[in-house]
Every structure is written in C-alpha cells, then in structure tokens.
Amino acid sequence: MAFTTMALVTPRIMTKTSFARILASSPQLRLYSSSSSSATADFEDDTIYALSTSSPPSALAIVRLSGPESIPTLEKLTSTDFKVPAPRKMSLAKLFHPITKQPLDEGMAVIFKGPRSFTGEDVVEFHIHGSRGVVDGVIEAVSDSGLRAAERGEFTSRAFQNDKLSLLEVESLHSLLTSQTSTQRVLALSTSSKVVEIYDSWRETLIKAMSHTEAIIDFSSDSDNTDLQQPELIYGGVLNNVIELRKKMESHLHDGYKGELITNGVKVCLTGLPNAGKSSIINILASRDVSIVSSTPGTTRDVVTVQLDLGGVLCLVSDTAGLREGEDVGEVESEGVKRALRVREEADIVVEVVGLDGRDSIHGDDGEDDDVDLRVFNKADLREKDELGSSGISISCVNGDGVDKLIRKLTEVVKDRVGNVGGEKSEKDEGSEDIIITKRRHREHVEAAYEALCRFETLAIEGEAAVDLASEELRVASVEIGRIVGRVDVEDVLDSLFNDFCVGK
Numbered sequence: 001m002a003f004t005t006m007a008l009v010t011p012r013i014m015t016k017t018s019f020a021r022i023l024a025s026s027p028q029l030r031l032y033s034s035s036s037s038s039a040t041a042d043f044e045d046d047t048i049y050a051l052s053t054s055s056p057p058s059a060l061a062i063v064r065l066s067g068p069e070s071i072p073t074l075e076k077l078t079s080t081d082f083k084v085p086a087p088r089k090m091s092l093a094k095l096f097h098p099i100t101k102q103p104l105d106e107g108m109a110v111i112f113k114g115p116r117s118f119t120g121e122d123v124v125e126f127h128i129h130g131s132r133g134v135v136d137g138v139i140e141a142v143s144d145s146g147l148r149a150a151e152r153g154e155f156t157s158r159a160f161q162n163d164k165l166s167l168l169e170v171e172s173l174h175s176l177l178t179s180q181t182s183t184q185r186v187l188a189l190s191t192s193s194k195v196v197e198i199y200d201s202w203r204e205t206l207i208k209a210m211s212h213t214e215a216i217i218d219f220s221s222d223s224d225n226t227d228l229q230q231p232e233l234i235y236g237g238v239l240n241n242v243i244e245l246r247k248k249m250e251s252h253l254h255d256g257y258k259g260e261l262i263t264n265g266v267k268v269c270l271t272g273l274p275n276a277g278k279s280s281i282i283n284i285l286a287s288r289d290v291s292i293v294s295s296t297p298g299t300t301r302d303v304v305t306v307q308l309d310l311g312g313v314l315c316l317v318s319d320t321a322g323l324r325e326g327e328d329v330g331e332v333e334s335e336g337v338k339r340a341l342r343v344r345e346e347a348d349i350v351v352e353v354v355g356l357d358g359r360d361s362i363h364g365d366d367g368e369d370d371d372v373d374l375r376v377f378n379k380a381d382l383r384e385k386d387e388l389g390s391s392g393i394s395i396s397c398v399n400g401d402g403v404d405k406l407i408r409k410l411t412e413v414v415k416d417r418v419g420n421v422g423g424e425k426s427e428k429d430e431g432s433e434d435i436i437i438t439k440r441r442h443r444e445h446v447e448a449a450y451e452a453l454c455r456f457e458t459l460a461i462e463g464e465a466a467v468d469l470a471s472e473e474l475r476v477a478s479v480e481i482g483r484i485v486g487r488v489d490v491e492d493v494l495d496s497l498f499n500d501f502c503v504g505k
C-alpha cells in the first residue's frame with residue numbers, strides 16, 4: 001500500500017470559488033541526540049540529563065536532570081551566592097560552565113525533590129533560551145559535570161521503576177505525546193488512573209476469589225464433607241462475584257473497537273467503477289495531488305492512503321483502483337483491483353463513488369453492496385438538475401459543488417463510528433465507569449482473562465473434584481489483568497515501549 005508521507009490534513013470545507021489548500025505540518029518529535037538502545041535494560045542509579053524540548057532553535061528550551069547528582073550539578077553551574085530554590089519554585093539562575101566559568105545563559109531553574117518528582121528521584125530543570133549556542137553550552141556543562149546523557153524514554157522508565165507510573169500510565173503518556181488529533185488526546189488523558197483503578201479492582205476480586213478456592217483445596221483434603229459436591233456451597237459468593245466480573249469483561253470487550261479506531265485511525269476506502277472520480281475526491285480531501293487523475297479509465301493501480309483529521313478523528317483515507325474485470329483488464333490493473341477489494345474488505349467505512357457510468361443508482365437505488373456506508377454521486381456538473389436524486393451526496397470535483405456537504409457527512413459517519421470520545425459529557429455520562437480499550441495488547445489480555453473465567457465457571461459445576469483446576473483459571477485471569485497495568489511480568493513490553501519514547505521524556 002502506498003502511503004503518502006504528507007502531514008495530517010484537516011479537510012477544509014470548500015466553496016465554489018475557493019479551493020483552499022491547507023498544508024498543516026504535523027508536530028515532529030525530533031531528537032536532540034540519537035540513541036537507539038533501550039533504557040530499561042540496564043537501569044542504573046546514576047544521574048542523567050537530556051534536552052526535553054525539540055531541537056534548537058526555539059524561544060525557550062528545557063534541559064532536565066534526574067538522579068542524586070541533579071541538585072549538586074545545579075550548584076556547580078551557578079555562582080556561590082546562588083541559593084537553591086525551594087522545591088517547585090522557579091528561581092532566576094545565571095549559569096556558568098563549572099570548569100571554564102564561561103557564562104552560559106540567564107535562565108530559570110526549578111527543582112523537584114524525590115520522591116515527589118516525575119521520576120521519583122531528585123530532578124532539576126533548566127529553563128533556558130532555545131538557541132543552539134545556549135543549549136549546546138548548557139548540555140556540555142552538564143556533561144562535563146559528570147552526568148550521563150539519557151537514553152530514549154529513560155526519565156519515564158525511571159518513573160516506572162520507582163512506581164510513579166504503572167505500565168498502563170506509561171502507555172497513556174506515550175499516546176498523549178504522539179497524539180495527532182483531539183480525540184486521541186482526550187482518549188490518552190482519560191485512560192490512565194481511572195482505568196488502572198478499574199483493572200486493579202478486577203484483579204483484587206480475582207485474588208480474593210483465588211484465596212477462597214485455595215482455602216477450599218486445603219480444607220477439602222482433610223474433610224469428608226458431602227456438601228463439597230455442590231458448587232454454590234463450595235464457592236459461596238465467589239461464584240457470583242466471578243460471574244459478575246466475567247460479564248463486566250464481556251461488555252468491556254464489546255466496545256465496538258472505538259479506542260483502537262481512535263488510536264490507529266479509522267480506515268476509509270474510496271471505491272467504485274473506473275473513472276468515477278475517486279482520485280479527484282482524495283486530492284480534494286487531502287488538499288494536494290496525491291493521486292493521478294486522468295480521463296483514461298483504470299488509471300489508479302496502487303492503493304494511495306492519506307491521513308486526514310475529520311472532526312478530531314484520525315482517518316486513513318485510501319484511493320483504490322476502479323473495480324472492473326474482463327478481457328480488457330491487463331495483469332497489472334487486475335492486481336490493482338485485487339488490492340482495492342482487499343482494502344474495501346478491511347475498511348471501517350466504505351465510500352462508493354458513482355460517476356456517470358453509475359447513473360442508474362442515483363434515483364434511490366442503493367445497490368446491492370451492503371458494505372457501503374456512504375454513496376457519493378460525482379460529476380454533478382455534467383448531470384441535468386432533475387437527474388440528481390435524493391439518495392447519497394451529489395458533488396462536483398470540477399466546480400466544488402457539494403464538497404462541503406461531503407466532508408460534513410463523512411465526518412458524521414466517522415464520528416458515529418467512534419462514539420462520543422472527546423465530545424461533551426452528558427449528565428448521564430458523568431461519573432460513569434465505562435472505559436474503552438485503547439490498545440490491542442490490552443484487549444488480548446482481557447480476552448484471555450475472560451476465557452479463563454468461562455473455563456472457571458464450567459469447572460465450578462463439577463464441584464470439589466475440579467476445584468484445583470478452577471483455582472488455576474482464577475490465577476490465569478488475575479495474571480492476565482495484572483499484565484495490562486504492568487503488575488506482573490511485563491519486561492518484553494517495556495523494552496519496545498520505552499524505545500518508542502523520545503530522548504528527554
């Protein structure tokens with residue numbers, strides 16, 4: 001699939017006369033220094049530093065230190081009459097190189113005493129001017145003071161190691177740092193502490209249930225109690241608690257994949273017959289020529305995908321080959337059609353573009369393709385007014401008629417698919433416990449826990465005979481839930497996660 005490297009674009013409603021072009025530049029997380037090794041492998045108790053803001057030049061920059069030598073380093077870089085400020089209070093600081101005594105900058109310094117800091121260690125932040133000269137000078141001075149350059153994500157990794165953040169909160173932070181749209185931002189901000197609390201409470205329920213079943217195992221070995229054949233008597237309230245939890249997991253899993261859609265982007269496929277105007281439409285939506293337009297039917301072969309921001313939701317909109325078959329269709333076009341069908345199949349939203357060849361369907365015949373979410377009748381400029389039916393949306397890529405309506409309608413369909421994330425909360429929603437799954441990893445663990453609880457219920461019916469196997473299923477479920485938050489063996493996840501962070505975070 002060809003994927004354009006263009007920035008995320010918010011399509012602008014276009015008028016007939018104004019085909020405004022917007023080339024928004026997406027915020028790039030540039031690295032000041034390049035480092036590829038993971039921060040988690042050899043976590044040490046030394047003091048680290050990094051530029052936490054983007055590469056110079058900028059108006060201001062932040063150099064951050066973490067570890068036992070942070071505050072002594074601040075003292076080394078300032079004059080003898082400098083008073084280390086109280087924690088969390090900004091103080092003006094004239095900075096000098098500790099050896100050459102060359103002036104570096106007049107900036108601000110703030111300290112955070114561990115454990116009340118982001119990393120849980122002593123942290124110092126220099127808020128300095130963002131020119132290369134100043135930034136390089138301060139970095140060099142800090143390095144000459146004996147501190148080590150931080151690895152990618154090492155500040156966050158220390159926060160995790162020091163129990164300041166759970167794995168799930170680290171993931172949310174990463175989502176926040178990489179968010180491109182308002183819904184991604186809102187989702188990232190809403191999936192940290194509240195979600196941790198819920199998963200932790202599930203795990204607690206499971207651990208309590210497990211301690212009960214373990215007690216039954218111990219008790220049953222030196223007892224000839226005949227009641228032990230009846231599940232209700234053996235498991236008491238535990239069985240009900242587990243069933244209730246299993247149901248909660250079930251509804252949690254049936255969330256329409258909204259979180260994953262918001263995180264990964266809603267896949268929108270433009271499909272239709274050759275020459276209908278699919279490429280013309282994607283170019284209008286992207287505000288640039290990403291796909292070749294020509295009067296020759298069968299022009300598009302490869303899938304061309306652009307990222308769009310539709311109503312605050314990241315969308316991956318794909319232009320695909322016109323669908324046709326027959327003797328005239330050569331090998332290459334045929335492959336294009338295959339790819340087009342695959343993309344259509346995998347899409348979250350299918351938009352069918354109808355050109356002049358699809359005239360018949362304009363009068364309300366929605367066709368037989370029930371996978372189509374939106375039908376767009378293109379080339380309105382070439383149709384008679386009375387030929388324009390009521391079904392779908394009528395547009396013209398030549399004069400811009402209906403394009404604003406198309407963008408509004410498409411945005412509506414997309415927002416319908418992802419629900420109200422990022423929207424205003426109704427009174428009913430206030431305080432609601434509903435959480436949505438944002439990552440495939442989380443879903444897999446909830447699914448595994450859910451399956452273990454289903455097996456538990458089946459085993460529970462067998463009474464005492466299967467109580468040890470049933471107990472094992474509770475253990476499996478609790479481990480799976482523990483893995484989401486990062487309470488149990490998560491080393492494999494950590495390495496790749498911290499490697500995805502930028503230096504300075």
Ligand SMILES: Nc1nc2c(ncn2[C@@H]2O[C@H](COP(=O)(O)OP(=O)(O)OP(=O)(O)O)[C@@H](O)[C@H]2O)c(=O)[nH]1
Nearest residue numbers: 274275276277278279280294298299300322379397
């Ligand atoms: N008059 C008119 N011509 C249009 C309109 N939209 C597209 N065209 C023309 O129709 C032809 C086909 O447009 P494309 O956008 O390449 O169509 P396509 O659906 O991508 O075609 P394939 O890639 O072959 O499947 C080109 O000559 C366009 O200039 C329209 O709204 N009005």
Ligand SMILES: [Mg+2]
Nearest residue numbers: 278279299300
């Ligand atoms: Mg095309």
